[in-house]
Each structure stands twice: as C-alpha cells, then as structure tokens.
Amino acid sequence: MTRAPRGVCHVSPHLPPDQAANALLPAALGAWGRERGDDVSFVAYEPAQGASRDAAGAGLPGPVRWVTRHRPRSGVGRLLKVATLRTAREVQAALDDVAAGVDLLHLHSNGLIIEVASGWAKRQPIPTVLTLYGTEIWHYHPRRPVDPFRRAYDNARVVTFYSQGLLDHARSLGLDRPDLRVVYPPVRAVFRPQAEETRAAWRAALGIRESRVVLNVKRLHHLAGQDVLIRAFADVARARRDVRLVVCGTGPEQDALEALARETGVADIVTFAGLVPNDDVARYAAVADVFALPSRLEALPTVAVEALAAGTPVVSADHPGGLELHALFGDDVRVVPREEVAPLAAALATAIDAPRRTAPATLALARERFGSDAVRAAYESAWARALEASGRV
Numbered sequence: 001m002t003r004a005p006r007g008v009c010h011v012s013p014h015l016p017p018d019q020a021a022n023a024l025l026p027a028a029l030g031a032w033g034r035e036r037g038d039d040v041s042f043v044a045y046e047p048a049q050g051a052s053r054d055a056a057g058a059g060l061p062g063p064v065r066w067v068t069r070h071r072p073r074s075g076v077g078r079l080l081k082v083a084t085l086r087t088a089r090e091v092q093a094a095l096d097d098v099a100a101g102v103d104l105l106h107l108h109s110n111g112l113i114i115e116v117a118s119g120w121a122k123r124q125p126i127p128t129v130l131t132l133y134g135t136e137i138w139h140y141h142p143r144r145p146v147d148p149f150r151r152a153y154d155n156a157r158v159v160t161f162y163s164q165g166l167l168d169h170a171r172s173l174g175l176d177r178p179d180l181r182v183v184y185p186p187v188r189a190v191f192r193p194q195a196e197e198t199r200a201a202w203r204a205a206l207g208i209r210e211s212r213v214v215l216n217v218k219r220l221h222h223l224a225g226q227d228v229l230i231r232a233f234a235d236v237a238r239a240r241r242d243v244r245l246v247v248c249g250t251g252p253e254q255d256a257l258e259a260l261a262r263e264t265g266v267a268d269i270v271t272f273a274g275l276v277p278n279d280d281v282a283r284y285a286a287v288a289d290v291f292a293l294p295s296r297l298e299a300l301p302t303v304a305v306e307a308l309a310a311g312t313p314v315v316s317a318d319h320p321g322g323l324e325l326h327a328l329f330g331d332d333v334r335v336v337p338r339e340e341v342a343p344l345a346a347a348l349a350t351a352i353d354a355p356r357r358t359a360p361a362t363l364a365l366a367r368e369r370f371g372s373d374a375v376r377a378a379y380e381s382a383w384a385r386a387l388e389a390s391g392r393v
Helices: 021-036 053-057 075-080 082-098 112-123 148-155 164-172 196-205 226-237 254-263 278-287 302-309 320-332 341-353 360-370 372-389
Strands: 007-012 039-045 064-067 104-108 128-132 158-161 180-182 212-217 243-248 270-274 290-293 314-317 333-336
Touching: 007 021, 007 082, 007 112, 021 039, 021 104, 021 372, 039 082, 039 112, 064 082, 082 112, 104 112, 104 372, 112 128, 112 148, 128 148, 128 372, 158 164, 158 372, 164 180, 164 320, 196 278, 212 226, 212 278, 212 302, 212 341, 226 243, 226 254, 226 290, 226 341, 243 278, 254 270, 278 302, 290 302, 290 341, 302 314, 302 320, 302 360, 314 320, 314 341, 320 333, 320 360, 333 341, 360 372
Parallel strands: 007 039, 007 104, 039 064, 104 128, 128 158, 158 180, 212 243, 212 290, 243 270, 290 314, 314 333
Antiparallel strands: none
C-alpha cells in the first residue's frame, strides 16, 4: 500500500559533518524519509567542527536552518540569561521557517534547542518523538520547580532510547511512562568484513606500515578515556613495535593526548587521524585487529558495533554500553575495568598476539538488530504511533 508523504523536521544539537551520534542519526533518518517521499527539514546548531554552514548543509536531504549557540559575554549577561534568550528566539524563528505545518517533529538529545522546539511544537500543535542517546539520562537530576527536560520528555508521544540500559536507568530515575522503546543505532552496510587482501591494500593506502592495528573512534574528550588507552598501548608497544594505534576524532583533549603519546614514547606509532569521513572510518574498522573503547561512560557506542560489523573484535571498559554489548555479542566484546591501564593493556596484547575476526553469529546479530532496515522499521513504527496518538492518521 502506498503511504502518503509526511512532513518531518529533525531538531538536533548536531548535524554532519559533526560526528556525534545525534548528528549521524538525524541525517540517516532524513535520507530514509526522503526516499519514502517525505518532506524533510532540519534545525540544528551551526557545525562545531570547522565546516561552514553552506558546506555542511549541502549534504543533507532537505533544507536546514542553522542556529547560533550564543554564549554569555559577562557575569551580568549570564545572570540575565541574555544569550539563552537570543538562542531561544533563533530556534523559534528557524522552526517558523522550515517546520511550520509539518506532521511531526523528531527531537534528538536534550538541551535548550530541544526544550524550545518541544514547547514550540506543543503550541502548534505538532506531535514529537524524542530520541535519547546517553548523557541526557546518565546525568539527569530532577529540577524543581521548573524542569524543561522533563517537560519535553513528557510532551513527546514516543521516547526512544539508544540502549536497554539507558531505558532501564530512566525508569530507575522515575521517568517511566507509556511508549518507551529501545531502538539501537543504525550501522551502515559499508561496515562489513573484507578479504585479507583488501585489508592489506587498505592498510597500505591509509599509510599504516605496521602489521597490527588498534583503533579508537571517539571525540577527544576526558569521558572517552583515550588517556588510559595511550598508557595501555605504550605498555603493549614495549614488547613489540609492529603495532600502531589509530585515534579518529577531534576535541579539547587533543594537545594533552599528543603530549602523553610523546611522554610515553609512542608518538611515532600513534596516529591522530582527526575528523575522518564515515567511509574512511569503515576502512579503518576493517583493517584494525582490535577496537578499543576505554570510555569512562557510554550508553551504546555505535562505533563499537560498526567495528564488530566490519569483523573486528572489541575491548571495552565496563561502562553500561560495554556491558550491554558484551551481553549481546559475547566473546567478541571483552570487558575490562574502567580507568585501569594494566587490564586494558593485557586485553589488547591478547587480541594482537592472536588476531581473529568476529564470529558469524556476531555479524548476523549486527545485521538483525543494528542494520539499516531494522532501525528504519523501528523508527517508522515510532512515527506512526506518534501520528496515530495525535489523531493525524
């Protein structure tokens, strides 16, 4: 049966080229909607990682209105919330421009842009779906008497979570309500196992001379734990020099991490690749022998599932996301204690000494639970429920 096209606007703090999960998913959902014939639009803060607005917007499957995230210039300005008010007005103007009359607003993550968009949608009225990725719930503390996040959460027709652990934690905080769902992050088909000849050719094309590769793909931030990884890698490299650590991402910790690599004597075998296009991330994932995820906190790390789908086992810290991945994928995700160098080094050394690819069952489960078709169907169901509950179907 042919379905009528819808108007759907995605509101998120980030969009590509930013590499955050709440940038990649809105773009993917927008592309799927456009394939279906929907009218798709976006509202987001301007790119945080160096691209111009025009360059960033050119790759999106619909018009985008970028919003400036205004910062307070003085203590008085902070007290009077001048910057907050300016940003809120820009968000509302952007929604008036590209979202007036849409059938659905899909809100991604939290913060001022989401809270303003939720209030705007309620006044229209336009139903909302809210997707939560991690820190919004892990760091949530009820605010009284005014809690803008809780208001957006309660106003949404459907709330989706990036992991079961995240949903369970929300319930433990008193955030239970109808229409809560787990929808795992999508992993594109470009993340798939490659023949050994292809892996060797890609390794050379990426400038990697060493025969063993440890990979990390995360923003360079304290929570990502790359400092622990570099110290663990240095321990591994003392016994062998045929191994290279590749770190993909940018962020505030880059200078400190580069200094740490020099201090630990591994600067010549650590590559800080910077902001890497997703197709190149897929190449790195395929050529790696082990993916390291030493984060201090994770909900459900898409990058780790991408590595598994590309055939590369994972060593993860015991944050909630790592524990959930281990429960799903078994021995292909080895879990070690957070912030402890020695266990991480030992697990990396084991993976490097006896390299292997992920099991067929892991590849099948990655397709079944994280494949584009499965994720697309789950969000289609969430959208249909939101539209039905609002009387728009």
